[in-house]
Amino acid sequence: MTDVYIGDNEKLVQIINQWTQGKSQFKTPITGLTLYRKEQPTQLNSTILDASLCLIAQGEKQVILGEKVYTYDSNHFLFTAIDLPIITQIIEASPEQPYLGVILRLDPYVLAQLMLEAHIPFKHTNNEKKGVAVGLVTSELNDAFVRLLKLLETPQDISILSPLIIKEIFYRLLMSPQGEQLKRIAATGATGHRIVKAIEWLKTNFAKSFNVEELASTMGMSTSSFHQHFRDMTLMSPLQYQKRIRLTEARRLLMTEDSDISSASIQVGYESLSQFSREYKRFFGTSPSEDIKHISK
Structure with a gap:
């Protein structure tokens, strides 16, 4: 042993x-x-x-x-x-x-x-x-x-x-x-392997709107099974996963790429600036403008 x-x-x-x-x-x-x-x-x-x-x-x-x-x-x-x-x-x-x-x-x-x-x-x-x-x-x-x-x-x-x-x-x-x-x-064909493929797709296409039912079908799974296994492994739904990827990337753009708030929100897939700012503050605890002020000091 x-x-x-x-x-x-x-x-x-x-x-x-x-x-x-x-x-x-x-x-x-x-x-x-x-x-x-x-x-x-x-x-x-x-x-x-x-x-x-x-x-x-x-x-x-x-x-x-x-x-x-x-x-x-x-x-x-x-x-x-x-x-x-x-x-x-x-x-x-x-x-x-x-x-x-x-x-x-x-x-x-x-x-x-x-x-x-x-x-x-x-x-x-x-x-x-x-x-x-x-x-x-x-x-x-x-x-x-x-x-x-x-x-x-x-x-x-x-x-x-x-x-x-x-x-x-x-x-x-x-x-x-x-x-x-x-x-x-790692086991090819196993459910976990299919969720990995779905995550790879979401990471590549996080700025795009997607249909959970279609993504589940593409992975060869029913919608209910896909939702359950995705949540089991990530502790969040596919839509929550996409939102966190979007917000994390937006913060990177604001903090390291000198991007403005409007451009960052559009780049990560948000159509509404107010929704972006609201969800950003809810997730990070600070607004996009507060973050920009902090790094500019």
């Missing part, structure tokens, strides 16, 4: 600390791997998190999905099996002991291939269905991440060795107690 890894992750701390000096984020040359550093707790932040495995070397963080709050630290990993609009907050960080984290994007197609190659069984169950979970870090998982990050010191090895180590990490995740949630997503 795999031992739970609790405690000594000094190597992971050292490596992330080394590569994030002077920066809050480092997109590594390893596909899908990003390192993070924060030297103080953060405010609540709305973002869209791709299907990812999140590991913390030092510090503590919480992720909010709907009414559910997930807290994790250096002894726990968090993964999202699907792309989700979430709210995040780093709750433990300081200049002396900064928050140090790593996010590895999950590839459902590699996961599906791995399930076939390793003959990993998938069982249809009525257990936990949400597309996000927190689990205990094992020594094997921690060591695999250390080996992956050490490749940054030998860039010539990355293209050959990183896919092998990432595959090992995915395997460890699939075989963890939380792995059933991933298997349901």
Whole structure:
């Protein structure tokens, strides 16, 4: 039986600390791997998190999905099996002991291939269905991440060795107690796989109006079944998911692209500026104009 890894992750701390000096984020040359550093707790932040495995070397963080709050630290990993609009907050960080984290994007197609190659069984169950979970870090998982990050010191090895180590990490995740949630997503033909395809469509076409019945039919599901499984996995309806994607993208446009309120609302698919402003304030707690004033100070 795999031992739970609790405690000594000094190597992971050292490596992330080394590569994030002077920066809050480092997109590594390893596909899908990003390192993070924060030297103080953060405010609540709305973002869209791709299907990812999140590991913390030092510090503590919480992720909010709907009414559910997930807290994790250096002894726990968090993964999202699907792309989700979430709210995040780093709750433990300081200049002396900064928050140090790593996010590895999950590839459902590699996961599906791995399930076939390793003959990993998938069982249809009525257990936990949400597309996000927190689990205990094992020594094997921690060591695999250390080996992956050490490749940054030998860039010539990355293209050959990183896919092998990432595959090992995915395997460890699939075989963890939380792995059933991933298997349901990765198993081709399974309901979870269809919801993933629907989410991919919504992320690409979030600015367009859509008919839930037609989208369900395209995914080969009845409307009622589609609604139920979508809500089980994301804790929101398809229309709520689209709205959160729209509002999160609108805030990004306002905060980082110097877009005006009217242009941002139209770009994300709103026809009514007043409706956009009303829903924006309800979701973020501040109006679009207040956000713009804040960043212009």
